[in-house]
Amino acid sequence: MSGIVLGGIGFVFAIAFILLEVPVAVALGLVGLVGTGLIIGVQGAVTMGATTVWGSLTNYTLTMLPLFVLMGNLAAHSGLSARLYRSMSVLIGHRRGGLALATIGASAGFGMISGSSLATTATMARIALPEMKLAGYSAPLSAGSVAAGGTLGILIPPSTVLVIYAFIAEQSIKSLLLATAGPIVVAISLYCLAVWLPIRLGWANAPQRGRADNAERLEAIRELVPPVGIFALIMGGLYSGLFTANETAAIGATVVLLYGVVSRRLSLNGFARAAMDTALTCGALYLVLVAANIFNFFLALSGLPFSLTAMFSDILAYPLLVILLMLAIYLVLGTLMDSLAMLLLTVPLFVPIAQAANIDLIWFGIFAVMVVEMGLITPPVGMNLFVIKSTNPEIQMMDLWRGVTPFVVADLVRVFIIIAVPSIVTWLPYNAF
Amino acid sequence: REMRVSSHEPQQGFYSSKILQAWIDKINPKLSEGNQFKLYPGAILGAPPAQAELVKNGVADVALVVPTYTPGVFPLSGVVEVPGIASTSIVGTQILNTLADEGALEKEYGEYKIIALFTTPSYRFLMAGDGIRKPGDLKGMKLRTPSQFGSTLFGLLGASGVTIPAPQVYENLERGVVSGAVWVMDAYKTFRLDEVAPSITTVRFTAQPMAILMNKATYESLPEADRKVLDEMSGRTNAEWVASVVDAADASIEADFRSGGKAKFIELTDAEKAEWDAALAGAADAWVAAQSDAEAAAKALATARKIAGQ
Amino acid sequence: MSVQPKSLTSRALLGASAACFLFGAGATVVDVVLRATAGLNLPGAIELTSFAIGLGALLSMPVCYTTHTHVTAKLVSELSPGRFARFLGQFGALMSVVFAGMLLWILLDNTASKLGSPETSPDLGLPVSVTLGVVTLALAASFIAALIGFRSILRDRGI
Ligand code: NA
Numbered sequence: 001m002s003g004i005v006l007g008g009i010g011f012v013f014a015i016a017f018i019l020l021e022v023p024v025a026v027a028l029g030l031v032g033l034v035g036t037g038l039i040i041g042v043q044g045a046v047t048m049g050a051t052t053v054w055g056s057l058t059n060y061t062l063t064m065l066p067l068f069v070l071m072g073n074l075a076a077h078s079g080l081s082a083r084l085y086r087s088m089s090v091l092i093g094h095r096r097g098g099l100a101l102a103t104i105g106a107s108a109g110f111g112m113i114s115g116s117s118l119a120t121t122a123t124m125a126r127i128a129l130p131e132m133k134l135a136g137y138s139a140p141l142s143a144g145s146v147a148a149g150g151t152l153g154i155l156i157p158p159s160t161v162l163v164i165y166a167f168i169a170e171q172s173i174k175s176l177l178l179a180t181a182g183p184i185v186v187a188i189s190l191y192c193l194a195v196w197l198p199i200r201l202g203w204a205n206a207p208q209r210g211r212a213d214n215a216e217r218l219e220a221i222r223e224l225v226p227p228v229g230i231f232a233l234i235m236g237g238l239y240s241g242l243f244t245a246n247e248t249a250a251i252g253a254t255v256v257l258l259y260g261v262v263s264r265r266l267s268l269n270g271f272a273r274a275a276m277d278t279a280l281t282c283g284a285l286y287l288v289l290v291a292a293n294i295f296n297f298f299l300a301l302s303g304l305p306f307s308l309t310a311m312f313s314d315i316l317a318y319p320l321l322v323i324l325l326m327l328a329i330y331l332v333l334g335t336l337m338d339s340l341a342m343l344l345l346t347v348p349l350f351v352p353i354a355q356a357a358n359i360d361l362i363w364f365g366i367f368a369v370m371v372v373e374m375g376l377i378t379p380p381v382g383m384n385l386f387v388i389k390s391t392n393p394e395i396q397m398m399d400l401w402r403g404v405t406p407f408v409v410a411d412l413v414r415v416f417i418i419i420a421v422p423s424i425v426t427w428l429p430y431n432a433f
Numbered sequence: 434r435e436m437r438v439s440s441h442e443p444q445q446g447f448y449s450s451k452i453l454q455a456w457i458d459k460i461n462p463k464l465s466e467g468n469q470f471k472l473y474p475g476a477i478l479g480a481p482p483a484q485a486e487l488v489k490n491g492v493a494d495v496a497l498v499v500p501t502y503t504p505g506v507f508p509l510s511g512v513v514e515v516p517g518i519a520s521t522s523i524v525g526t527q528i529l530n531t532l533a534d535e536g537a538l539e540k541e542y543g544e545y546k547i548i549a550l551f552t553t554p555s556y557r558f559l560m561a562g563d564g565i566r567k568p569g570d571l572k573g574m575k576l577r578t579p580s581q582f583g584s585t586l587f588g589l590l591g592a593s594g595v596t597i598p599a600p601q602v603y604e605n606l607e608r609g610v611v612s613g614a615v616w617v618m619d620a621y622k623t624f625r626l627d628e629v630a631p632s633i634t635t636v637r638f639t640a641q642p643m644a645i646l647m648n649k650a651t652y653e654s655l656p657e658a659d660r661k662v663l664d665e666m667s668g669r670t671n672a673e674w675v676a677s678v679v680d681a682a683d684a685s686i687e688a689d690f691r692s693g694g695k696a697k698f699i700e701l702t703d704a705e706k707a708e709w710d711a712a713l714a715g716a717a718d719a720w721v722a723a724q725s726d727a728e729a730a731a732k733a734l735a736t737a738r739k740i741a742g743q
Numbered sequence: 744m745s746v747q748p749k750s751l752t753s754r755a756l757l758g759a760s761a762a763c764f765l766f767g768a769g770a771t772v773v774d775v776v777l778r779a780t781a782g783l784n785l786p787g788a789i790e791l792t793s794f795a796i797g798l799g800a801l802l803s804m805p806v807c808y809t810t811h812t813h814v815t816a817k818l819v820s821e822l823s824p825g826r827f828a829r830f831l832g833q834f835g836a837l838m839s840v841v842f843a844g845m846l847l848w849i850l851l852d853n854t855a856s857k858l859g860s861p862e863t864s865p866d867l868g869l870p871v872s873v874t875l876g877v878v879t880l881a882l883a884a885s886f887i888a889a890l891i892g893f894r895s896i897l898r899d900r901g902i
């Protein structure tokens with residue numbers, strides 16, 4: 001049997017297993033291991049499995065994940081994030097969809113210290129979801145805004161995905177970072193629209209409250225000081241060059257822990273629960289990451305991704321067609337694959353094609369990050385959705401899928417906007433110096 | 434069948450495109466139609482330190498292996514890390530291939546079919562700010578280290594080594610976690626280090642061994658005609674071709690940066706060169722002392738020095 | 744997290760896992776503070792952090808198997824609870840046992856092949872046979888946990 005057929009069959013099996021509610025890690029891992037064994041033999045599969053397990057567990061970039069989850073949990077159990085949200089609800093909760101808008105804004109803010117969408121989502125899921133539930137927001141709207149807000153984590157610098165793109169495509173990191181500015185503005189505006197429109201049309205419930213009195217508002221602003229202060233400390237350290245993105249995670253967790261202890265808002269019990277929650281969440285996430293890498297290896301080996309891209313050679317004279325075809329491929333792959341795996345697989349193949357079609361490679365990097373980002377929230381395999389599901393198991397998958405739909409549409413609109421007006425991406429990097 | 438060639442570098446990377454793919458393009462037409470090589474770049478088949486194991490166990494049929502990524506497995510190959518030994522890839526490559534011919538590397542590569550044993554060009558100091566001229570300028574500094582022995586070398590200069598994965602070197606230089614790196618020009622270009630480390634001190638400091646290895650069982654399973662083609666396109670002659678490409682690329686990237694004006698090249702006076710030699714005088718002994726088989730290490734070092742003309 | 748494991752073993756594993764994460768954070772913070780105050784760095788800080796956090800992730804995996812807190816797309820059983828949930832739960836738990844068993848077997852085989860190897864980790868110089876041995880032990884715990892998880896789902900009760 002040819003590898004490509006095997007790859008296709010594996011793909012179908014993975015989807016079937018996931019739909020049969022086999023844990024995602026188990027579905028991807030089993031298909032990946034068995035498929036690899038069929039292609040290169042048992043000894044090969046054993047070696048691949050062992051090196052993949054080791055490589056994933058000791059990956060330095062991934063160390064940010066548990067530490068940001070820990071930071072979020074410590075903040076939540078110190079009441080810090082809850083207070084932040086309560087303050088936000090006092091300040092803008094009386095507006096239409098105020099708390100969901102606050103989720104988008106807070107995700108964007110958190111995205112400025114987190115290079116990972118998963119960490120951003122995991123943190124915001126803990127902070128924002130209970131608050132919106134308490135406020136009576138419909139589950140799809142609140143889950144959707146957290147999942148979509150989380151994708152800002154890799155669009156807003158620091159971004160692991162952008163760094164990896166810069167590496168693979170040999171593009172300037174500085175230019176890529178500058179190129180995100182325009183798209184970030186477009187992204188946040190469209191997400192606000194994606195919150196507001198369904199509420200306006202009556203599809204989602206977002207109870208408006210009465211406007212709080214001035215004393216309450218002043219108190220709310222006072223409560224913003226510790227979280228904003230901690231945030232500013234971390235951001236200041238990051239941007240002044242005191243520490244790296246990876247170190248931010250450790251410092252952030254430590255600073256939040258110190259805040260909890262010093263302010264006496266973190267009880268011993270709260271600390272223990274935050275620690276245990278972090279452990280349980282991260283065990284599950286690492287299992288998925290290990291298995292996704294195994295599955296990705298199998299797909300690459302099967303040659304399926306290669307043959308998916310082989311069709312491009314005849315249409316290089318039409319860049320728009322190339323872009324649209326790539327977008328279509330990304331959307332299909334994005335339904336099922338891990339974002340990083342997808343990027344690693346496609347960029348080496350797409351970049352030469354883009355270059356041959358005279359597409360700007362800084363622009364293409366932002367485009368790739370955006371479509372990869374969409375994969376995080378498109379069902380059935382959307383990692384951000386799984387993160388929300390694992391932190392809040394009571395949320396129904398159907399609600400999640402319904403909730404992200406407006407945001408997926410917003411993402412698509414954003415991609416079409418940068419296709420139509422590429423200078424939104426390219427103006428700043430080419431005119432900054 | 435399709436034979437998988439694994440590279441931890443992206444497809445556009447220097448070794449992926451200019452060495453492995455170029456070799457594949459040369460050899461495939463000569464092989465029988467049923468046995469063709471295909472490049473799997475971007476660490477698709479496994480992380481950089483896993484490459485040797487992947488090819489040994491047949492996950493990859495051929496792989497680009499960096500021996501210093503797995504300390505203890507390829508000890509004597511590290512002789513080219515000793516400062517001044519491998520001034521260019523050509524010299525380093527002669528050393529490794531002579532050691533291999535003498536059987537000194539049998540324990541290291543005996544389980545593989547060697548396609549090419551070669552070295553990088555020598556590493557220079559790529560520094561943030563105004564750069565350095567003398568070994569004393571490095572005192573107390575932290576530098577990105579290429580390997581375990583690289584850190585030992587920094588220790589001799591009063592500096593310390595920090596291990597940083599290649600794609601994160603830019604960020605760590607930008608944030609001042611390290612003040613510089615020792616590396617080659619192709620990495621300087623690939624990772625845009627001129628933006629954060631514009632000063633290059635042209636001390637020929639150290640070099641790294643490299644190997645393109647083939648799974649032995651795959652080789653032996655091929656028909657005799659294909660094996661003959663492989664024999665012709667592997668070993669010392671092939672390694673010399675690799676080394677010439679590597680050296681030429683290093684020189685051309687250096688020339689681009691020199692004419693581009695973005696990087697500052699610091700040339701040393703003879704007196705300054707002598708200071709470097711003095712500071713690094715203990716490096717060779719330190720390398721021998723770090724090896725478990727000191728006698729074999731001393732012998733390999735003597736061979737290497739003879740070829741290097743020392 | 745709504746699931747709070749009751750058994751002492753589960754709590755001990757999660758506690759050890761969290762301790763690893765905290766240690767990893769601590770190592771990084773010490774490195775940053777040393778750099779900022781004394782211009783020094785903790786030798787092997789990056790590898791130390793990576794290893795600590797990888798071990799933390801490994802130690803919590805068994806609890807994911809016993810408490811069924813895997814990342815799972817529960818679509819069918821939510822649309823039609825009761826009818827399929829039981830069968831799907833058993834099928835998923837059985838597949839988990841197979842997967843956990845495969846991972847254990849793979850690491851056993853790989854670790855056995857590395858016994859006596861001179862290979863060490865680049866920065867800390869830890870022998871690979873030891874580090875891989877630790878991974879193998881943790882995966883053995885995961886396999887046992889998957890069996891316990893399967894048994895508990897056959898008996899239709901949580902842990
Ligand atoms: Na970010």
Ligand code: NA
Binds near residue numbers: 337375381
């Ligand atoms: Na998706």
